[in-house]
Amino acid sequence: MRRLQVKSSAGNYDVKVGCGAWGALRKLKGYTSTFVLTEPGLWAQWGTKFAEDTGWSGVRPILVPSGETSKSLTMAGRVAAELLNRGADRRSLLVALGGGVVGDLGGFVASTYMRGIDYVQAPTTVLAQVDSSIGGKTAVNIHAMKNLIGTFSPPRMVLSEPAVLASLPPRAFQSGIYEAVKHAILAGPALFGWLEGKVAGLTPGQTPVLETLVARAAQVKVDVVSRDEREAGLRRVLNLGHTYGHALEEATGYRRFLHGEAVAWGMLMVTRLAELSGVLDSRVGSRIVRLVRAVGPLPALRGLKEEKVLGLLIRDKKAVGGKIHWVLPEGIGKVRVTPDVTDAAVASAFRDVQRGVWND
Ligand SMILES: NC(=O)c1ccc[n+]([C@@H]2O[C@H](COP(=O)([O-])OP(=O)(O)OC[C@H]3O[C@@H](n4cnc5c(N)ncnc54)[C@H](O)[C@@H]3O)[C@@H](O)[C@H]2O)c1
Ligand SMILES: [Zn+2]
Incomplete structure (x- = not known):
């Protein structure tokens, strides 16, 4: 397991990259309740492993359809309503298990639900593992305007499991x-x-190489956002x-x-x-x-x-x-x-x- 650390004004956080990374959720204590946001296909394929690795047996995830259209205010509202229905309070934790879409949507909901609850990024695409899960940018789209509404809100941690990449097209x-x-x-x-x-x-199935690739590429993003959290200047290089x-x-x-x-x-x-x-x-x-x-x-x-x-x-x-x-x-x-x-x-x-x- 590799551990990278992001510096953030709202508290530093770890990016863990390696087989079994989701297991770090076992050690997160002190929450009144925990929730998982993901997509149906992803859960069908990886839900069992997630439940085993985290020890969260019987977890019933909140599901959103896959695809960019899920990054909407309507969907954010639905997820928030579902959290409320299930009894989420200000000391609940949300885990976003998915690609950049689930990560951006989950981060957005978490950072605004009851004025903000903790969330964990569990990215499942290469893009999300090396890029979108790190840095605390969350957003939804308005019509065709990508990421028009969003927040800067760092996750509690980022857990990148390289084995999950094996199912990517x-x-x-x-x-x-x-x-x-x-x-x-x-x-x-x-x-x-x-x-x-x-x-x-x-x-996608070359897990050991991908673990190194993700860790090394993620380190670049970690370094940049640690020095420029709010895109004052340096972060522009990522463009x-x-x-x-x-x-x-x-x-x-x-x-x-x-x-x-x-x-x-x-x-x-x-x-x-x-x-x-x-x-x-x-x-x-x-x-x-x-x-x-x-x-x-x-x-x-x-x-x-x-x-x-x-x-x-x-x-x-x-x-x-x-x-x-x-x-x-x-x-x-x-x-x-x-x-x-x-x-x-x-x-x-x-x-x-x-x-x-x-x-x-
Ligand atoms: N917050 C940021 O800093 C930041 C940075 C870059 C991009 N983004 C955002 O990220 C989004 C794109 O992310 P993405 O490329 O991960 O897209 P995505 O989340 O839509 O995932 C791509 C596809 O892969 C599927 N998928 C995800 N994980 C899988 C797995 N392990 N196996 C099989 N299929 C899987 C998804 O269902 C989807 O169909 C965009 O909305 C973009 O704006 C955000
Ligand atoms: Zn990009």
Whole structure:
């Protein structure tokens, strides 16, 4: 078991990564009652293991349908009503067992139910284990506006069981691995080089490798959010690849790409943008491209209109005062956050990657 520690103004908390991680719930005492929020399919597959590992026999989870549409105020209201019906009070504990959707929804409900109760993240996707479960950001969507309403509210702990990843469909699995690649670009040559040796042919059932991968990639997020809990500045680096990525997701109505896949394309584009802006050596750029490409196939960019995608860039939530803060890789382990890139370079980077005329 690996133990990482997140520093937070509301109290430090542990991220435990390893087989049997859920067992840490056995030691959490002092709650009047405990609840689990999860999805039906996930519970059918992993509920028995969860009950065994935690000793919570007979636990009856609160279930929400899988999928992004569950991250809604309506669903948050339903979960809160269910908690109330079952007698949850201010000293109850909620465990969010699932991917980023269950984690964001569960965290949001926990941080607002009776003005806030404790919650534990038990992430079950690669994305959730390396990224969304750490840092205390919770949210629901309003119509198409992702994460419009949310809170900063750290969990009591994060328990990442790598064995649970075995049931992930290949695309969902790879989508999370792209976020791990992002963390490796931010972290430096040690993690990047290690991933270069592991990523090709990696499958969801390779539990020991995944335990190391999750722990090392999660450490990057832990370090960033421990230094910048409320996204005052440094935390922006986590947005690497996301400016183009969000635009790609939006331009395709969130249907063509999984989030990590859009981010993967976004990382390729921003790598090209960094080269065109003269801040990245093309040999290092090629290394980034190779690692992203090694994860697996990406849905094509075919038919995407340049004007549409570029028009969506500025609407990114992370834009400050109408300026996009680009996160440009300058090397492995070094990024520059800057609004100073030319529109022409932004357009060329998109075009070059779409047409595959660069590094493909
Ligand atoms: N809070 C944050 O800091 C933060 C950061 C990044 C992303 N997010 C949010 O995370 C969400 C995306 O998370 P996600 O990619 O985990 O999506 P998700 O929660 O929808 O999970 C993806 C799919 O995998 C299924 N699934 C989950 N675990 C499984 C398992 N072990 N085996 C088989 N199937 C499983 C789910 O049912 C779902 O269909 C988005 O809503 C995004 O906004 C939040
Ligand atoms: Zn992301």
